[in-house]
Amino acid sequence: MARKITNNRKIINTAAAWGIGLLIFFPILWTILTSFKTEATAIADPPVFLFFDWTMENYSVVQERSNYGRFLWNSIFIAGGSTILGIIVAIPAAWSMAFVPSKRTKDILLWMLSTKMLPAVGVLYPIYLLFIKFGLLDSVLGLTIVLMLINLPIIVWMLYTYFREIPGEILEASRMDGASLKSEILYVLTPMAVPGIASTLLLNFILAWNEAFWTLNLTAAKAAPLTAFIASYSSPEGLFYAKLSAASTMAIAPILVLGWFSQKQLVRGLTFGAVK
């Protein structure tokens, strides 16, 4: 609803929006800045904003002390693995519901959504028990499977809404030309679906990366991803603000960058197509 307004109004808008935007972003900015301070500067009173001796020391300390690389690798593996597995299962399902809908398609979609709303704590012990039984506790594989299952409804839904936007006539035309089901999927559908699949991948990678119920409750030392690694800073000793900030910055930086690319998909993915 863009309308013509005066330059004055625009200046006021700009100032207000930037002010609020910076206020909201400030905790992140402050964390990033603190990660480059020494521990003493980090708690200095009055606080130091920009003019301090920038140091990279915290980053190397965190890496040496905590084997940061392993947590990072666990996060990448769990978030990436669960998303890719989810996509592999979801593509055929979303394809069939989008292009060969039946009377039950709507019910199936809504039912899938309802599984996403199951509160995790309600099934905590059964999952815990099953994990012990199958030797999956504190394993990367176990978490990958669980995160794949909790995000599968969102993946199916997102893909479904993208697939539905592909015009059916194109598929009919390819069928008339004698394309088999396999070549229809490979050569006609896939190229058109790639942007949708990429957005789905991105958003679900982010959701899995930040998941903090199962990752905290089903891991100990071996399979802990970054969420659990950061949580281990909750009972610290001595001065640790700068190191906490460095660890935090490393954990959120990759996802902030990815997240900024996925703003638009976020709305679609998290409202299940109800707001476009």
Next chain:
Amino acid sequence: MATQNSRSAARLMLAPAVILLLGWMLVPLTMTLWFSFRKYLPLRGGDQGWVGLDNYVRFVSSSSFWPSVQTTLIIVGGVLVITVVFGVLLALLLDQPMWGQGIVRILVIAPFFVMPTVSALVWKNIFMDPVNGLFAHLWKFFGATPIEWLSQASIQSIVMIVSWQWLPFATLILLTAVQSLDGDQLEASEMDGAKPLQRFGYIILPHLARAITIVVLIQTIFLLSIFAEIFVTTGGAFGTKTLTYLIFQRVLESQNIGLGSAGGIYAVILANIVAIFLMRIVGKNLDA
């Protein structure tokens, strides 16, 4: 023009996703239901047989139940009010013409991408610490006594942390809705002499009603099960024990599986009540 052949192929392609989700839903839920009727203490005597509805009664009559319901309602309600009110205002502001709109959007959305354990820890220590936190410095600067946020104002602090995380979500969805508003209608009302507040009340707000409902429902479902923010900051102390956290403690800390499972079933029922409303809206949208 789906043929019989393609229909059975479609069913086959749907099968893996349906079977996986069915298993994921039914197996653990059946187990929880089963445990909820049994006296089961893994560390103190194991499974001691059926107890009927005993666990359900005990869960509700325990002294920590009603406080946890109250805490849950305050946190969910508080965060909803803050995120929706500020979300609407922020969405309207961001929709106005300005310089650097894209960058401001990025700044506003950023908190949503911060993992819950990071935001909880950063707020707890770097901002809310009563000695070295930034707020403490600020309070001292104005000559006030620093507040011990997470013990004296624990619920408010958690509402603040969680609102910071969810405001971007509300804003983004409401902004999408604002952008679909018909500009001509607004202009016409302006020509007819409608004041800004009237325009807001009679045109903008009704237009946003659906998006607000969706924000409220989706956030409620996620907020009912917030965990890391409490786990990391107070560990459920100082009156911040939500229903989710109470169940977690019953199951993993006191290892009373029967009692915790009964609580879990309550949580499932609660979430389903909210979910039904959300599904109605989403379902209607599917028909359109």
